[in-house]
Amino acid sequence: MKSVCGRVLSCLALAAAGMTTTSALAQGEVNVYTYRETKLIQPLFDAFTKDTGIRVNVVSAANGLEQRVRTEGANSPADVLLTVDISRLEEAVRAGITQPIKSELLDKVVAPRYRDPEGHWYAVSMRARIVYASKERVKATALNYEDFGSAGLNHKICIRSGQHYYNTALFAAYIVKHGEAQAEQWLRGLKANLGQRPSGGDREAARDVAAGKCDLGIGNTYYYGLMLNSAAQKPWADATRVILPTFKGGGTHVNVSGVVLARHAPNKANAMKLIEWLAGEKAQQMHADLNFEYPIRTGVPINATIAAFGALNPDPMPLSSIAEKSKAAANLVDKVGFDN
Numbered sequence: 001m002k003s004v005c006g007r008v009l010s011c012l013a014l015a016a017a018g019m020t021t022t023s024a025l026a027q028g029e030v031n032v033y034t035y036r037e038t039k040l041i042q043p044l045f046d047a048f049t050k051d052t053g054i055r056v057n058v059v060s061a062a063n064g065l066e067q068r069v070r071t072e073g074a075n076s077p078a079d080v081l082l083t084v085d086i087s088r089l090e091e092a093v094r095a096g097i098t099q100p101i102k103s104e105l106l107d108k109v110v111a112p113r114y115r116d117p118e119g120h121w122y123a124v125s126m127r128a129r130i131v132y133a134s135k136e137r138v139k140a141t142a143l144n145y146e147d148f149g150s151a152g153l154n155h156k157i158c159i160r161s162g163q164h165y166y167n168t169a170l171f172a173a174y175i176v177k178h179g180e181a182q183a184e185q186w187l188r189g190l191k192a193n194l195g196q197r198p199s200g201g202d203r204e205a206a207r208d209v210a211a212g213k214c215d216l217g218i219g220n221t222y223y224y225g226l227m228l229n230s231a232a233q234k235p236w237a238d239a240t241r242v243i244l245p246t247f248k249g250g251g252t253h254v255n256v257s258g259v260v261l262a263r264h265a266p267n268k269a270n271a272m273k274l275i276e277w278l279a280g281e282k283a284q285q286m287h288a289d290l291n292f293e294y295p296i297r298t299g300v301p302i303n304a305t306i307a308a309f310g311a312l313n314p315d316p317m318p319l320s321s322i323a324e325k326s327k328a329a330a331n332l333v334d335k336v337g338f339d340n
């Protein structure tokens with residue numbers, strides 16, 4: 001196994017990134033570049049190291065990791081990129097920094113619509129884009145995404161920037177369902193239904209519903225669990241009730257977190273061990289309980305807070321078709337002046 005510090009350039013890059021570069025454990029190491037929050041992933045990596053003896057070196061960033069791996073080229077120490085959102089996974093593939101993950105185990109565990117047909121990315125957890133509805137002002141217990149853009153909605157919506165990738169994925173899914181012309185009309189309708197200019201993150205949508213600025217907040221499933229477990233944010237969750245919207249004649253919009261195997265992974269065998277471990281029962285249960293995500297693996301219990309929303313019926317469209325329309329969705333957001 002090649003050591004990270006065997007290459008001067010990589011070693012410097014790791015030192016600059018604040019990564020530990022002391023000698024690896026006997027079982028070696030694996031280098032992970034990630035956009036995910038440390039609070040979730042560190043317990044996962046600690047458990048992996050405990051199970052396998054393989055040390056995990058982490059480089060965290062808010063953006064630019066694909067570019068960084070590309071710039072590092074054949075000398076890149078990156079083994080695995082762990083990220084959220086289908087468009088980011090596809091971006092990594094388009095950047096040419098991935099190689100196919102060949103794993104019979106993963107093919108058994110991860111349904112085809114949650115992995116790249118060529119194996120360049122695999123999802124490891126799921127989240128749904130849902131509604132935090134005012135307990136006080138909203139009587140409806142079911143909604144269609146189509147309703148968000150309806151002139152007859154009679155409820156105000158709070159949502160983060162239309163350009164955030166959680167929203168462009170939802171809007172891209174709408175394009176896949178209804179075509180671009182109808183999606184544009186719908187997005188204009190959604191803009192007209194906003195209670196305020198798009199702002200904040202998903203949790204702030206619940207906060208603003210609690211404050212009476214809107215009746216419906218749009219956000220991801222796991223934030224509801226995170227709010228309930230934060231003293232400061234619990235009142236936001238308590239003021240709202242979750243509705244799992246569906247497309248008319250379809251299911252609920254689901255996005256994923258996932259992994260790619262770096263094209264020049266210096267510790268490929270360990271990278272594969274980590275990737276397969278992330279789809280294992282222990283890691284899946286940690287995704288469910290630490291971050292309130294839906295396990296990608298069937299048979300792993302969903303956290304009780306999330307299970308209480310009711311059964312999730314994920315829309316059957318392949319995620320790769322959503323990624324194909326994400327640029328078109330971003331263009332529509334600009335065209336209708338969604339954030340203005």
Ligand SMILES: [Fe+2]
Nearest residue numbers: 084202220223
């Ligand atoms: Fe998030």
